[in-house]
Amino acid sequence: xxxxxxxxxxxxxxxxxxxxxAEKVGISRQTMNAIEQGEYNPTxxxxxxxCKILGKSLDELFGEDDSNEATxx
Amino acid sequence: xxxxKNNLDEMQEHKLLxxxxxxxxxxxxxxxxxxxxxxxxFDEYAIRSIAAEWIxxxxxCIYLSVSCIKNGIWDRRLxxxxxxNLIISLVSSLVSGxxxxxxxxxxxxxxxGSAITGGIMFLMVFVLTIFALTLSMxxxxxxxxxxxxxxxx
Numbered sequence: 298x299x300x301x302x303x304x305x306x307x308x309x310x311x312x313x314x315x316x317x318x319a320e321k322v323g324i325s326r327q328t329m330n331a332i333e334q335g336e337y338n339p340t341x342x343x344x345x346x347x348c349k350i351l352g353k354s355l356d357e358l359f360g361e362d363d364s365n366e367a368t369x370x
Numbered sequence: 371x372x373x374x375k376n377n378l379d380e381m382q383e384h385k386l387l388x389x390x391x392x393x394x395x396x397x398x399x400x401x402x403x404x405x406x407x408x409x410x411x412f413d414e415y416a417i418r419s420i421a422a423e424w425i426x427x428x429x430x431c432i433y434l435s436v437s438c439i440k441n442g443i444w445d446r447r448l449x450x451x452x453x454x455n456l457i458i459s460l461v462s463s464l465v466s467g468x469x470x471x472x473x474x475x476x477x478x479x480x481x482x483g484s485a486i487t488g489g490i491m492f493l494m495v496f497v498l499t500i501f502a503l504t505l506s507m508x509x510x511x512x513x514x515x516x517x518x519x520x521x522x523x
Contacts, residue, residue, distance in 0.1 A: 324379035337381045 300335045303358045307351040322346045394430070401427040410473035439509050442517045450507045459499040467492030 308318055319329035324343065331337035332347075339347070344359050351358065378386060405420045405427065412419050444450045448458075471488025475481060 325382060328379050328381040331381055337384075340380055343380055 301333050301358070303353075304333050304347065304351070307353050307358065311351065313351075318347070318350060321350045394434075398427065398430060401430075406469055410469070410476070435506060439506060439513055442510070442514050444507075444510055450510055452504075455500060455503040455507065458503060459496050462499050463492045463494075463496035466495040 308315070313321075315329050315333070316326045319326045322329070322343070323346070328337060328339075332339050332343075344355055348355055348358055376383070401423050405423050408419050408423070409416050438444065448454050467488040470491040471484045474487045475484035478484065
């Protein structure tokens with residue numbers, strides 16, 4: 298799984314730290330970091346919660362495009 | 371009684387399940403090893419010495435088997451076929467027979483007697499294993515057909 302850069306960018310736009318975003322979503326910073334690093338694949342429920350906080354769509358944050366690194370096999 | 375709130379998020383929960391899964395398999399193999407070691411070491415009262423371990427192991431195995439069949443799960447890699455069941459039964463009975471005959475020889479130094487004891491163990495384990503696997507397979511297929519019928523509705 299590749300790193301999720303879109304979340305990091307969206308977070309930077311809103312000037313929110315990883316810890317603050319994690320707290321708003323209701324997860325640990327450890328999990329938020331794992332999602333950004335592409336080490337953990339979140340459930341759709343958690344994806345939607347992150348999208349809601351960052352004001353982005355699922356496709357913008359979790360869709361496959363150039364901003365997100367390609368999936369490594 | 372109301373349980374306290376879950377402090378874990380979904381990734382931590384996932385990791386905890388993985389840790390518990392490893393712990394469960396460690397317990398199963400440790401109990402099995404403890405049973406065989408005690409059977410090989412103790413001459414008298416061997417059955418009495420393994421009673422507690424055996425009961426715990428059986429409870430664990432029954433719980434896992436019933437839960438899996440109830441949810442229509444057989445195994446990650448193996449498929450429920452007569453051929454697979456036959457191979458598993460043969461391997462498990464061969465291992466049990468070998469352990470029993472070796473431990474019997476180490477205790478009594480009587481080759482033919484040990485071979486016969488091992489042979490009897492081989493036969494018993496083979497018959498019981500293939501019976502249990504065939505019965506479980508039957509229940510599994512019955513459950514799978516029920517789940518599939520429910521999905522169609």
